[in-house]
Amino acid sequence: MGNPRKQTGVGGVFYFIGLILAGLYFTFASVQGDYGLFRRVRIDAEAEALRAERDALAEEIAELRNKTHRLSDDYLDLDLLDEQARNVLGLVRGDEVVLR
Numbered sequence: 001m002g003n004p005r006k007q008t009g010v011g012g013v014f015y016f017i018g019l020i021l022a023g024l025y026f027t028f029a030s031v032q033g034d035y036g037l038f039r040r041v042r043i044d045a046e047a048e049a050l051r052a053e054r055d056a057l058a059e060e061i062a063e064l065r066n067k068t069h070r071l072s073d074d075y076l077d078l079d080l081l082d083e084q085a086r087n088v089l090g091l092v093r094g095d096e097v098v099l100r
Helices: 010-032 037-070 078-089
Strands: none
Touching: 010 037
């Protein structure tokens, strides 16, 4: 039959080194990559900050709608009108004393 071939094992070593390197690459990509865990945590934190900003803006809009309704023709709040005239126009009644 012939002489049996001697195997040195170098091919197996290269095969396992290649598997280890591929595993390290995919592990690194799953943690650091564009779709990795760190990116996901950053996106979640940004989403939470945007939700908080949205809620604050919704409160501000509700407050402005309330003031707009209170200054409308259907419902006029004289105290709010007086406050706005003093703040925006700088109006003062004749019987008041202004200290600066």
